[in-house]
Amino acid sequence: MQDVVRLPTRHAGAGELFQLLRDGRPRTRADLAAATGQARSTITARVDVLMAAELIAPAGEASSTGGRPPTTFAFRPSARVVLAVDLGATHARLAVTDLASTVLASTEASIAIADGPEAVLGWIAEHGRALVASTGRPLDDLVSVGVGLPGPVEHSTGRPINPPIMPSWDDADVRGILSDALGGPEVLVDNDVNLMALGEHRSAWPDVSDMLFVKVATGIGSGIISDGRLRRGAQGAAGDIGHIAVPGADDVPCRCGNLGCLEAVASGRAVAEHLRRAGLDAQTGADVVALVRSGDLAAGRAVRQAGRELGSVLAACVSLLNPSLVVIGGVVAEAGEHLIAGIREVVYQRSLPLATQHLRIVTSQARSQVGILGASAMAVDHVLSPAAVDRLLDAMVADGEVAEAAGSDAG
Amino acid sequence: MQDVVRLPTRHAGAGELFQLLRDGRPRTRADLAAATGQARSTITARVDVLMAAELIAPAGEASSTGGRPPTTFAFRPSARVVLAVDLGATHARLAVTDLASTVLASTEASIAIADGPEAVLGWIAEHGRALVASTGRPLDDLVSVGVGLPGPVEHSTGRPINPPIMPSWDDADVRGILSDALGGPEVLVDNDVNLMALGEHRSAWPDVSDMLFVKVATGIGSGIISDGRLRRGAQGAAGDIGHIAVPGADDVPCRCGNLGCLEAVASGRAVAEHLRRAGLDAQTGADVVALVRSGDLAAGRAVRQAGRELGSVLAACVSLLNPSLVVIGGVVAEAGEHLIAGIREVVYQRSLPLATQHLRIVTSQARSQVGILGASAMAVDHVLSPAAVDRLLDAMVADGEVAEAAGSDAG
Structure with a gap:
C-alpha cells in the first residue's frame, strides 16, 4: 500500500454500498446512510454513479411523515446478462440469465466432450452469441460467463x-478461448458438482449455512457449502468423494486402480453393471432409474444397497463437516425413495447424535437446472463483487459513459 | 434498516479501518486513504478515535521527499488483555495474553474436569484474576476470555x-458463570481441538488457507481450517472424526456402541490397551510414547499401525476437504516418525493425485501451547472485529472516556 498513490475518486466505495442493495429491497438514501454510518453526501455520490451505470434504479417513493416523500432505490438485475454453461460428457446446456440468475433464454444439445476444447468451446461461443441475440441484448451486455465441466478444475x-x-482438455485455457470467442467477457470455470452445489444452495436453501450436495450419476462427487459459501479446498478438488474407500467393499476393483472405491460400488454405472450380471438390461444410471420406476424389485433392492454404501461414506462426511442438510442429486437420485432410504439407514446409525440431531437428507429441488443456476451464480458473484463493481464504474467514468458525480468529495 | 434511524457518529467505520492496521505494520494517514479510497478528513477522524482508545499508537515518521515527514500509526497489542483457558480431563492451562496473543503470564495445574462447572470455573476465575494482577494490569483491562473444553460445544x-x-457439564452456562466471576468480560467457548487447530494455524501456518489439524490423544478429533478460517459446521461438531468407521476394523467394539470406530483402533487409549494385551505396561498415550522413545519395537510397530488406521480415515478427509496441510498433534504425535509414517503410507496411496500432489503431513509446531494460543486467538478476534471495535468506541465516547473527534462529519 505504501508504494501506491491512488487518488480517491468521488465514487470509490460504491461497489461496497451496492452489496447492501443486492437483496433487491428498495431503500432510501437515508436508509443507506443509517445502515452504513456514511455521510449523506457520500451516499448521494455513490447512488448517483450506480444509477448512471444502471446497476440500480428508482423504485418508487417511501412513505413520509410530511414533506416530499424520499425516493427509494433498488438493484436492477436486468443491467447486464451472463452466460451459464453446463457441460457433461454428452450434453451441453446453455442459458442467458440476468444478474438475479433468472433465465432469459436457454438451449440444450447433445455434444461429445471428447471432441476436445476447441470444438466444444467453439460450439458454445457460437450458440452463446445466438442465445444472447435471441434475448434482444447486444453482446456488449454480456459481462461474464460461468462454465461447469465434468472433471477436476483448478x-x-x-x-x-x-x-x-x-x-484432451487437460490444462486447456478454457477462460482464454471462450473469452476471445465471445468478445472479451470474464470467464469463470469450475467442476460441475461444485456448481450444482452452488445452484441448489442459492435456489432452494439460501439460508442454510452448512450443506453437502452429492451427485450420484455415472460417477459420484460432492460440493461443500460451509458458513454459507462454496469451499473448493487448496486445489479446487474438495468434495471429490468418488474414490473414498467403502468399509467392507475391499474386493471390488475401481478403474482408478484402488479397491473398494465408492464409485465402484454405488455409482449409476456400478449399479447398472450389477443388474446386467443379474440378467437385466441396464447400461446407465438412467436405465437403472427406468427399471426402478417400472417396479423391478431387483433394481429397487440394488439402488437401496447403493444407498447404504453411499451412506457409509456420507456418515464420515457428516461427522467431519457437520452439515445441517445433505442434498442428493444426479440421475440416480431420481429413482425415488430407494436411494435416500438406504443413505438415511446408514448415516443415522453411523454418525454421532450431535451431528445427526438436526440433519435432513433430501433429494435435489433444482434437478436438471441446478448446474445452470450454479454457473450463473458464479458468473454473477464475480462481476458484482465490490472490487468488480468499482472497476466497472472506473472504466465507465474513464470512457465518459458515466459522469463523475458532482457531489462533495466525502469518502 | 428502514425502521432504524441511527445518526452516523463521526467515528463510525473506525472498526473497519482498524482491521487494516491489525497486521502491525505502521501506516500514514495517506497510506490509509489510498488503501480505502476514503477522504483524508474521514481517515483523520477515525485515526483520532482509535488513538484516543489507545488501540493504535504513533509509530515514528515515514520517509519524506520534502517537507515535514508524516506520522505513521500502528496497532497497539498491549491496549487490552485476554484470558486464554485450555481445559483437559485432568489439566488446566491459563494464560493472560495481549491482543497479539503474546503470552504475558501463564500457569498450569492438575484439576479434575469431573468436579463439574461450578468448581472448575470457580478455580479458573480465582487463578485468572491472580494471573491478570501478576501482569500489573487492572481487571478492567481484561476484555474477553477464550475457553477450550474437552467435549462438544455449541x-x-x-x-x-x-x-x-x-x-456434569451438559448444557452448563460456561459463559455466564465465568463472565460474572471475572467482572463481566465477554466469554467465548469452543471444543479443545477446534482451538488447537486455530492456535496451530495462527502461530505456525498463517498463510495456509486449507488445513486439517488432527489431535491423537486419549481420544481423536480434528479441526478444519478452510479458506483461512476455522469451520465449525452447523452445530459446532465439525471435525468430530473419532467415530468414523475404519475400513476392515468392523470387529472392534467402541465405547460409543458402534463397531470399528477410529478411536477404538488408533487412539492413545486403544494402542495402550493393545500393548497391555502383549504384556507391556501401558495405561495411557503418554505411556505408549515413553515405550516408543525407550526403543521398544512392539510399541513402535503398534504406533505405526495406528498411523495406518488413522491414514485410512484421513485419506477420506483429504479427498473431501482437499487441504494442502495436515498437522498431527496430541500426545501420541510425540512418538516421533512412527505415527506420521503410518499415516503418510495410507493417505498417499488412498487419496486422489490432485488432492495429494501438494499435500504435506507434519507434526504440530506449537505442541502443548497450541490450545492456549487458539483460545487467545478466538478471544482476540471477537473483541477486535469491526462491530466490536465500533461498540467499544461508542461506549467510550458515551462514557466521556474519549472525546468525539473534532474533524469533519465526512462518513
Whole structure:
C-alpha cells in the first residue's frame, strides 16, 4: 500500500454500498446512510454513479411523515446478462440469465466432450452469441460467463487438471478461448458438482449455512457449502468423494486402480453393471432409474444397497463437516425413495447424535437446472463483487459513459 | 434498516479501518486513504478515535521527499488483555495474553474436569484474576476470555452438549458463570481441538488457507481450517472424526456402541490397551510414547499401525476437504516418525493425485501451547472485529472516556 498513490475518486466505495442493495429491497438514501454510518453526501455520490451505470434504479417513493416523500432505490438485475454453461460428457446446456440468475433464454444439445476444447468451446461461443441475440441484448451486455465441466478444475486458473473422462482438455485455457470467442467477457470455470452445489444452495436453501450436495450419476462427487459459501479446498478438488474407500467393499476393483472405491460400488454405472450380471438390461444410471420406476424389485433392492454404501461414506462426511442438510442429486437420485432410504439407514446409525440431531437428507429441488443456476451464480458473484463493481464504474467514468458525480468529495 | 434511524457518529467505520492496521505494520494517514479510497478528513477522524482508545499508537515518521515527514500509526497489542483457558480431563492451562496473543503470564495445574462447572470455573476465575494482577494490569483491562473444553460445544451459546467425559457439564452456562466471576468480560467457548487447530494455524501456518489439524490423544478429533478460517459446521461438531468407521476394523467394539470406530483402533487409549494385551505396561498415550522413545519395537510397530488406521480415515478427509496441510498433534504425535509414517503410507496411496500432489503431513509446531494460543486467538478476534471495535468506541465516547473527534462529519 505504501508504494501506491491512488487518488480517491468521488465514487470509490460504491461497489461496497451496492452489496447492501443486492437483496433487491428498495431503500432510501437515508436508509443507506443509517445502515452504513456514511455521510449523506457520500451516499448521494455513490447512488448517483450506480444509477448512471444502471446497476440500480428508482423504485418508487417511501412513505413520509410530511414533506416530499424520499425516493427509494433498488438493484436492477436486468443491467447486464451472463452466460451459464453446463457441460457433461454428452450434453451441453446453455442459458442467458440476468444478474438475479433468472433465465432469459436457454438451449440444450447433445455434444461429445471428447471432441476436445476447441470444438466444444467453439460450439458454445457460437450458440452463446445466438442465445444472447435471441434475448434482444447486444453482446456488449454480456459481462461474464460461468462454465461447469465434468472433471477436476483448478479454480484459480480455470484449467482442467488430468480430467479422467476428458483427457484432451487437460490444462486447456478454457477462460482464454471462450473469452476471445465471445468478445472479451470474464470467464469463470469450475467442476460441475461444485456448481450444482452452488445452484441448489442459492435456489432452494439460501439460508442454510452448512450443506453437502452429492451427485450420484455415472460417477459420484460432492460440493461443500460451509458458513454459507462454496469451499473448493487448496486445489479446487474438495468434495471429490468418488474414490473414498467403502468399509467392507475391499474386493471390488475401481478403474482408478484402488479397491473398494465408492464409485465402484454405488455409482449409476456400478449399479447398472450389477443388474446386467443379474440378467437385466441396464447400461446407465438412467436405465437403472427406468427399471426402478417400472417396479423391478431387483433394481429397487440394488439402488437401496447403493444407498447404504453411499451412506457409509456420507456418515464420515457428516461427522467431519457437520452439515445441517445433505442434498442428493444426479440421475440416480431420481429413482425415488430407494436411494435416500438406504443413505438415511446408514448415516443415522453411523454418525454421532450431535451431528445427526438436526440433519435432513433430501433429494435435489433444482434437478436438471441446478448446474445452470450454479454457473450463473458464479458468473454473477464475480462481476458484482465490490472490487468488480468499482472497476466497472472506473472504466465507465474513464470512457465518459458515466459522469463523475458532482457531489462533495466525502469518502 | 428502514425502521432504524441511527445518526452516523463521526467515528463510525473506525472498526473497519482498524482491521487494516491489525497486521502491525505502521501506516500514514495517506497510506490509509489510498488503501480505502476514503477522504483524508474521514481517515483523520477515525485515526483520532482509535488513538484516543489507545488501540493504535504513533509509530515514528515515514520517509519524506520534502517537507515535514508524516506520522505513521500502528496497532497497539498491549491496549487490552485476554484470558486464554485450555481445559483437559485432568489439566488446566491459563494464560493472560495481549491482543497479539503474546503470552504475558501463564500457569498450569492438575484439576479434575469431573468436579463439574461450578468448581472448575470457580478455580479458573480465582487463578485468572491472580494471573491478570501478576501482569500489573487492572481487571478492567481484561476484555474477553477464550475457553477450550474437552467435549462438544455449541459455539453459538458456549454450552457443552452431551460431553462424554464431562457429563456434569451438559448444557452448563460456561459463559455466564465465568463472565460474572471475572467482572463481566465477554466469554467465548469452543471444543479443545477446534482451538488447537486455530492456535496451530495462527502461530505456525498463517498463510495456509486449507488445513486439517488432527489431535491423537486419549481420544481423536480434528479441526478444519478452510479458506483461512476455522469451520465449525452447523452445530459446532465439525471435525468430530473419532467415530468414523475404519475400513476392515468392523470387529472392534467402541465405547460409543458402534463397531470399528477410529478411536477404538488408533487412539492413545486403544494402542495402550493393545500393548497391555502383549504384556507391556501401558495405561495411557503418554505411556505408549515413553515405550516408543525407550526403543521398544512392539510399541513402535503398534504406533505405526495406528498411523495406518488413522491414514485410512484421513485419506477420506483429504479427498473431501482437499487441504494442502495436515498437522498431527496430541500426545501420541510425540512418538516421533512412527505415527506420521503410518499415516503418510495410507493417505498417499488412498487419496486422489490432485488432492495429494501438494499435500504435506507434519507434526504440530506449537505442541502443548497450541490450545492456549487458539483460545487467545478466538478471544482476540471477537473483541477486535469491526462491530466490536465500533461498540467499544461508542461506549467510550458515551462514557466521556474519549472525546468525539473534532474533524469533519465526512462518513
